[in-house]
Amino acid sequence: MALEIRPSQALKLWRQVHLDLVKDSDADLSARQTAILLTIYLELPPHTVRGLAQQLGVTKPVITRALDTMGKLGLVTRRRDEFDKRNVVIQRTVAGALAVERLADLIVQRSRELGPG
Amino acid sequence: MALEIRPSQALKLWRQVHLDLVKDSDADLSARQTAILLTIYLELPPHTVRGLAQQLGVTKPVITRALDTMGKLGLVTRRRDEFDKRNVVIQRTVAGALAVERLADLIVQRSRELGPG
């Protein structure tokens, strides 16, 4: 069931999707922000600042700032954990789910256009 | 011959590779830099600042700065075009080729680990 992709195909796909992302300037997320966003939307909740920081191997302020930025874009929301008010629970949004879906479609679309090379 | 990948697989692959890139902090390239680097190494030379700017849909200073940064990292080199000294020809380097190769291997490796999901 493993995906069969050759190195040259992988690079072409990577380049083309990045070109698309750069041209659709609205989705100007860094590599870290991308990893954070996809972790939130692919991994099981709940997600906390500390948990994300550990998964990414970065410091907590990096997560806080990324959440600030993505919050402005409407991609995620934060809510205080009522049972432990020190914690903050990161929540998904409709806009974020749509953005992730669009990214998936973009990758799928571009992968379909790959030649045998 | 088209690559068959499902949206959920595409997202898992995208997330995992980005996680790897973030943790291997040395390769801290932005989306634009990634697009530029892969364009230089996948498309036929010669590459110029203006040409890259057009392909990416960005302004020339973006390319100049990206080449500065990638030059410091040893990923590319610049050389004056002897036949038209206004032009600068961007050249590949061994280190850059190796970095691109490692990226390709990373994507291939992570794609092999994808489940049917």
Add this chain to the structure above:
DNA sequence: CCCGATCGTTACGGACCCGTATCATTATCG
């Protein structure tokens, strides 16, 4: 009840990147 531990956030100084505008250099054409 209080003190330490833990959580997320913020302050700070420094670095990078952006787009616009401008510049020096070089080529081209009248």
Add this chain to the structure above:
DNA sequence: CGATAATGATACGGGTCCGTAACGATCGGG
């Protein structure tokens, strides 16, 4: 030649991000 065009680099003001360090709020064990 001289004027115009084109190329890449640079200056600038503004924004974002980084890691370290410190902070307030909250929990929990003694």
